[in-house]
Amino acid sequence: MVARDLLGAVMISYLAGETVAGHIVETEAYLGYDDPASHAWRGRRHRGNEGIYSPPGSWYVYLSYGMHCCANLVCGPTGLGAAVLVRGLVPLEGVEIMRRRRAARKFRHPERLEGGPGRDAALTDGPGKLSQALGITRELDRQPMPASPVVVVEGFGVTDDELRITPRIGITKAADLPLRFLLASRLRHRVA
DNA sequence: GCGCCGATTGGCT
C-alpha cells in the first residue's frame, strides 16, 4: 500500500533554487477508475487531469478550488489513474523559506506569519499549504518524480503502533472508505 | 451558454 509507505518519508523541494523539506505525516489513496472520489473515475479525461494517467512515479498536480495546487504521486499501473495525495508534512528544513512563501499569498493579513515556537507545523498541514510552502505549481504535473525538482526519499520507519487509518476527508463521494493514512505521533487538530 | 460544485484555506460572526 503506497499511501502507507509514504508516511515517514522525506519530501524535498529544490524549486526556485531553494531547498525545503518535510516529513510526510498524512496521505490519502485515490484508487482510479473504480473510485468515485478519484479524478480518474470511469476513465474521465480533461485538460486538468491528464497527469493522473501518467506512469507510476510521476507527479499529478491539480488546481483545487481555483486557487490551490495539490500534489499526488501516481502509483498504479499506467492508465489506471491510481494516485496518493500528500495531505500533510512536518517541516524539516527551510522553515524560513516556507514562512516567506506562505506569507506572500495570505490575502488579508500577510503579516500574520505562521511558524515560531511550536507553530511550524501550521506551514504544511494541508495539501494546498504544503504545495505553497514547497513552491509546487502545475509546472510539476506529469514530471517523473525522481528526475523532478521535488523528490521523496526514505525517512524514518513507521510502526503499526503509530499508524492511523481513517476515512478520507473533504470529499462527498465514497467518503466511507478507510483510505487516509496518518502518523499518530504527529497528530494535528484536523485528525478525526 | 449558464449555473453549480469541489481531493481548500483564511477570516470573521
Add this chain to the structure above:
DNA sequence: GCCAATCGGCGCC
C-alpha cells in the same frame, strides 16, 4: 461554525 475567494469541469437548457 459559517462563508467568501476563485476557476475549471460538468450537467443541463
